[in-house]
Amino acid sequence: MARRGTQPNIIVFFTDQQRWDTAGVHGNPLGLTPNFDRVAVRGTHLYHSFTCQPVCGPARSAMQTGLYPTTTGCHRNQIPLPEGTRTLAHYFREAGYRTGYIGKWHLADENPVPEAKRGGYDYWLGANALEMTSDAYDAVLFNNDNERVKLPGYRVDALADDAIRFIDREQNDPFFLFLSFLEPHHQNHRDDYPSPDVYQESYTGRWAPPDLAALGGTSAQHLGGYYGMVKRLDEALGRVWDAVKSLDLADDTIILFTSDHACHFKTRNAEYKRSCHESSIRVPTALIGPGFDSRGQIRELISLIDIPPTLLKAAGIPVPDAMQGRPIQPLLRRETEDWPDDVYVQISEAQIGRALRTSRWKYSVASPEPNRTDASSDTYVEEYLYDLQADPYELHNLIHYESHREVKAVLRERLLKRMVQAGEEEALILPAEEKRSGQRRVTEAEARR
Template sequence: MMAKPAKQRRPNVIVFFTDQQRWDTSGLHGNPLGLMSNFDRMALKGTHVTHSFTCQPVCGPARSCLQTGMYATTTGCFVNGIPLPEGTQTLAHYFKSEGYRTGYIGKWHLAEEEPVSEPKRGGYDYWLAADVLEFSSDSYRTVLYDNDNQAVKLPGYRVDAMTDAAIRFIDNHQEDPFYLFVSFLEPHHQNHLDDYPAPDGYREKYTGAWIPPDLAALGGSTYQHIAGYYGMVKRLDEALGRMLDALKSLELDDNTIVLFTSDHGCHFKTRNGEYKRSGHDASIRVPTAFTGPGFMGGRQLQEQVSLIDIPPTLLDAAGIQVPPTMQGRSLMPLLTGRSVEWPEEVFVQISESEVGRAVRTKRWKYVVSAPEQDAFTSAGSMRYVETHLYDLQSDPYELNNLIGLESHHAVADIMQQRLQRRMAEAGEAVPVIDPAPVRPAGQRKVSEEEAWS
């Protein structure tokens, strides 16, 4: 029998990061297709973050938030194509300072150059990545760049090729405390095809399958693309299972934190002209679960959690002091029973499609936009207009926009206050928000008690 590696002082950390994955691809969120059996099992054994949201539904900005723990308006990376500012401290720097070996595999999207030169790699030691993976590779042509900026073509479907590379990294660092970030492109569309290329045979499995209510009602590109999208999700979940199996076989599972999450969701051209960049749950809600030290026990974390909360959580779970520059909150006090005040709402910044802001409680969603601002050059605005209000209790898929209704005036006022407070906490100036045009609402009137729920 092989000797077990020496006990480590700190746990290993792996981030399994997908791109553009809706929360309701998980069976734990009602998907009946069995797409994510490994995720569901991991979440039931570990910690399932039942209400998990991005803080920026765009690829690059979301990644800047996850790497730094700061909002995109703080780092300046508020649209795609803006590299992390020189000298920015990332998770890699914090883990490295505590003796961790750090590695990055996959999509980076924070350099605006290909290949990514060493100063723009966020401090990661081991590098096998591409800045914009959807441009450097295809579903069966995986091209990444190594530490020497040499192109490396990996065999297999892209998800499998990257998973193989991740398992090799794990195997080579069994006796080191390591932090590994694996950033997949799937289930993001392949840009030059405007399609979702699943592994051969996987699209066929899900043709004519169950469709979430918002997509069934609104259409968009759903009926063209959902089968391929589901096939990509299924292969990602199989890759997660392979990685968990590798940890178990190497006897590292008890000392390795694994996080599964995504940068944003996908609305299949139902809310605007593409797939994301809106304040709807289809764009901002993602599947999230942890396993490993500090997260075991089958916990369901019911609080609303933002992507901005993930970096301090990973550091805290590894016993590393959370820097004061991080703008999120560690989840560990919630899991250990420590007294902590947790926000009732999540805050979202939106760019590229619009200069927008959103705030969401368990019951209500409120969205504003600055139509006079250029969404690619303006990080924010001093004036917004109300655009959306949803009652998530009666309308969880956001099909009935209540903004402007006389019956919901109290809700809009309260949500506006919440939004302005959260913008100030994020370091933004408190804006003027113009009300939506008033609409009659018949006999319905929301009480103040309901409005605060």
Template structure:
């Protein structure tokens, strides 16, 4: 290994559920490369987005700040030009930076240089789902010129990433590459999940997660294509890892694989995400390379907002104070005594909502009178959901308002208010839900804060 800082590659998918992976119990062998990466590197077993919708989640990843902090709390709000991104932080430390794929942080197509987040190399589209089709991929270079790439869209982006890695490996400076796929996001204009030819048929009527078995939604129609997309993405991840091995830089390159949010297949609202449920917020995540090899499986709760400081910290770059998350390196080093097992979630577009996820409980509130498009936050929320994730991991029974769970709700209410004040600098009021009788349900005192 050389004395230069480690290279960093982020492999970022779109709308991928955590339980598409073998290490999370999916029996279809969709993700052998991710599963191997998780076993040999560091697997973040409980990973969650901080905003279950595309652009806000991406703004959080690029800046390390919550969506309400940058103003990108919903889609179609461009990232402010003066916001520092990961590209800026890595460049300041001598990295060459590259972005390939879906951006979704500008309100223009092609994305002008001033809206490219400071990346040196640019081969991307703001709305890749609108500029391309499964077998027709149009991206744009730094100067806004269209670039047509052949092959299935996942493969086209992977080929471009391999060319980037091979070229930068011939240079002296380390590189930071953000590879942002569209898949397994639906194709907007047809509202379907177009897998590579022959892949959808292989997985149609295959294993269905229990929440989708119970609630249905569009899963019977769309899960085969969705799984086919996930399979091809994992094959792409394998190709990236193979290239690092071929170039003999796998031991000096950090790789993070994750996604922006999940998909509930129209079971929780009228579309695929934008809800507090595990199907929307829980995501796959694993790292390998310097600092993460043989890190093991970590069961602590980790947020997407923790990934930016983690990557900087692992590269030996000082984490900026303005970042809201925390580096997970203490967890990898088993120095986790101060880790807070709580995840704060902001929910936009479907509602103006807030949620907190602890090891056992999920608690969510919303403002039914707020404008879900124009209001970033509220001064008054109403309790909406409470789930006991130990007894009901697929969130099929909403406990909010039950007399038996009033103490639980109060504990979580205070935790959520504390998070809102910490990250949004506001002190709203949360109105308790109407009381309902509990039947035989009871909560032991020892279960209140688990």
């Protein structure tokens, strides 16, 4: 029986390395995401949604804690969450929720993951690096007792099946379920995007986003498989939603869909992410359920760091002062005056980088010492500037243009303030060498838009 009027159940449907423009509501013409599109249209669509760190482990640390990776210390992969770190599981458990985690964790340094490194979740069926323990048709995870569990079916379906079993078991009490897929991330050991067999050839040679059409990378080889994985993820979302509906829990359950980062198919560096570009940082995000139904499209810029406080507030749980994001609920009431017109992005592993994305501009800097593994640097050099109004696919880097000096000065100041607000030490940003561009000079007023 439904528990109307009490704490809502919350399901996080978390994908890995999924671009925003895989979704129909973002213009993809291939019909890959009818269920996500339905959530976005009937619920709340966070149209401009971005990761705060375009790499798996750091992004996941932010999603679990509401803290930037430089605050948790998990600024690179293979750095475990520090002992005693408070996660969403702790807050929901203390509020009377049954908590569950299914799938990829990537916040420990070993498989199977010891109980002390699981972030406080009650139910556990996971693996630290799921791509290392399983394959597309070989879904292997570990249970609460660290026993090896092999699930039948394509990996996406196997995880979704277990999520449905969890929902069925816990339907009489409030639950918080974090369902974390590996797809549509590539399968590391073979550098492939293994879609379900039925979709192996369905999307090869079909539509490509303009940045991939222009720059290529590995998209000709991999985009078809990637799209097949996205299609099956969306089908799994529909199955989870159907399960909630069939148990008469739809009025009591919030479903959040988002991803840890996106995928540029080796068009921006030597691999798939870890850059400032939209193809690394922009992800599809939507919510449906109590408090989010029929809220329409939110156009303000939202960061992954804003999701944890949003979920806590939706459940009536006080948001800790230590969290570094902010809940989006004021935006649902169209109270937008105090919402910042930028998101802040930390970049690691490929470089020590920092980026600012505003409604018009993308500005990124990097340490002049590319091989350092520190969390941050005391000195950065300007690397990228894009005018997203004129160049939404980031094909023309303006960082060296004398005509955009005012833009760079304004964004440099804003980025330095954002770094300090995130708890980092004050740093120096060295201006890029300039050249004449032959274009008109961009005014300071335009820079501040």
